[in-house]
Amino acid sequence: MIDIRRFETLGGANHGWLDANFHFSFAEYFDQRRMHWGRLRVWNDDIIGPRSGFPPHPHSDMEIITYVRKGAITHKDSLGNEGRTEAGDVQVMSAGTGITHAEYNLEDEETHSFQLWILPDSKGHAPSWGTRQFPRDDRAGRFVVLASGREGDGDALRIHADARVLGANVRAGETIEYDLGGRKAYLVPASGQIEIEGEVINARDGVAIADLATLQIVAVQDSELVMVDTA
Structure with a gap:
């Protein structure tokens, strides 16, 4: 089963400095059919204006993953962590028992990112933060x-949930496969165009996938893919 959520059907909010698009119910956007997918609770497609960002605010008991598509994001938190994550790379914040953080675009260009929230398997973990570079060449033609x-x-990067966040870069005409084994997946092309089960999916469309043993993806155009595999 695949359910395609076209970009133009997503919820959204434009605050001037932030143009946010919501794959799932979030903030003032509510759709009973889009509450979560397995343990995946939030997938926000954010465009953050230059020299702006989210001031300090708290979280608890949530695994928050940021995939930067363009530009960079700078993180600061109440644990004393500071770091900058660039395009193609990932940061993870396990909010656990509680953490306050700020996320800024300190660049002179827009930052484009996907922010994912995944429900932890249990509450009460110690909060933490980390970031890592993931060379795009390592993802050529396969999921990493x-x-x-x-x-x-x-x-x-470690999260406290039975889930994986994966990335792949696929050239036009190539086909890649992923063993789902009947688990759920949610996939978004950050760029390009792909085909799944005969359906064409464009950049920034979302695809909710279930009841497939093997997911087969054909790249119609050169594509950058981000996917969550979840219980």
Whole structure:
């Protein structure tokens, strides 16, 4: 089963400095059919204006993953962590028992990002933050695990959830496969155009996937893919 959520059907809010698009119910946008997908609760497609961003605000008991598509994001939090994550790279904040953080675009250009919230398997974890570079060449023609709560996923950033966040870069005409084994997935092309089960999916469209043993993706155009595999 695949459910395509076209970009133009997403919820949204434009605050001038922030143009946000919501794949799931978020803030003042509510759609009972788009509450979550497995443990994936939020997928926001954000465009943050130059020299702006989110001032300090709190979170708890949520795994928050930011995938930067263009530009960079600068993080500061109440644990004393500071860091800058550039396009193609990922940061993870496990909010756990509570953390206050700020996310700024300190660049002279827009920052484009996907922010994902995944429900943890249990509450009360110690809060933490981390970031990692993921060279795009390593993702050529295959999925690479960027963040994971599963054992054996090597250098992936750790989250406290039975889920994986994956990235792939696929050239036009190539086909890649992923073993879902009946689990759920939510996939968004950051750029390009792909085909799944005969359906064409454009950049920034979302695809909710279930009841497939093997996911097969054909690149119609050169495409950058981000996907969550979730229980």
